[in-house]
Amino acid sequence: MHSYNSLSDSELAFLLTRNDEKAFTEIYNRFYGLLFIHASKRLNDDEEAKDVVHQLFETLWSKRLQVAPNGNLSAYLYTAIRNRILDVFAHQKVENKYVDSLQNFLDQDHVLTDHLVREKQMAFLIEQEINALPAKMREIFLLSRRENKSHKEIAQELGLSELTIKTQVKNALRILKTRLGVFIYLAFL
Template sequence: MRKYAELSDEDLLILFQEDGEGVFKEIYNRYWSQLYSAAYRRVKSREVSQEIVQDIFTSLWIHREELNVKTSLTGYLLTAVKYRVLNHIEKEMVRRNYRALILDMPDQSPNFTEEAVFYDDLNSRLELEVSQFSPKCKEVFELSRKSYKSNKEIADLMNISVKTVENHLTKALQILRVQFKEVMILVIYSQL
């Protein structure tokens, strides 16, 4: 077994590709606390600092075969800390800005209970209005709006002309438009 503790950083890097695991342990033991301290000075969080250092060593191990250190190993690892810290700070700023944006937004969360009650009331009122149509008009309207039949299909089913179907629908919609005018105003106003 080689004594890696006695080797220089340059020698460690040369041997890293040949005997990765033993050299990796030496690099880890040699630099962990220095990298942790460098990260901690900037982020002031033990967990985040540990995560940053762990990510650096994981990346070092994964990319050991194509590792190309142009400066010293110390410089390489400290630069890695610097960039990981900057990435962390940038992500935190994005999160903070997003939280602030969400908190600054007026309460636009949907009130499903209120909307369900409004829908039920609206539907009940529609049923009441339709029930007051003449029997033929009511039948035409329900075949059109509830059964989704075309004007031609309704005419064939009821043995009337397509023009009569259109007249009944026009009359029904005019009545509903007048009866629901204030509801539409409320809906439009509530969305402003």
């Protein structure tokens, strides 16, 4: 019968390769605290350090047949914990990039959505104010701005002078500018 706490690391490693659970328990008891302190200092997170050390020992047990029975057990464990810590950092870096990328997408989507909503509101307000113009002025304005007809073409179509058409368009723009100026200002606050 072995007194496991008096065995060397290499003797414990050898017994581990022979499926000796008590040897594994001794390795765990001997190295857990040191590995935890090492991981905790590097990760600055005790819970994450516990997880990393527990995962290391789970892997050690599941791959016990691959442990070099005469190798340096402490060097093996410190190398393994270092690699796991590096994996955590790499995973965090990828995770942070993903979160940042997702946040940028959401921010851009929010800005685009906000812009589209404001654009629709503005189009509605403009349409509302155009419809509020006096009937003849509205007709002249729409022929000028929506159908892109010249003042001369509108004058001929409606049987009015070009000066009347020019004055009506000018007045319509002045009215719309006055009415929409406040709305435009409020919409883009």
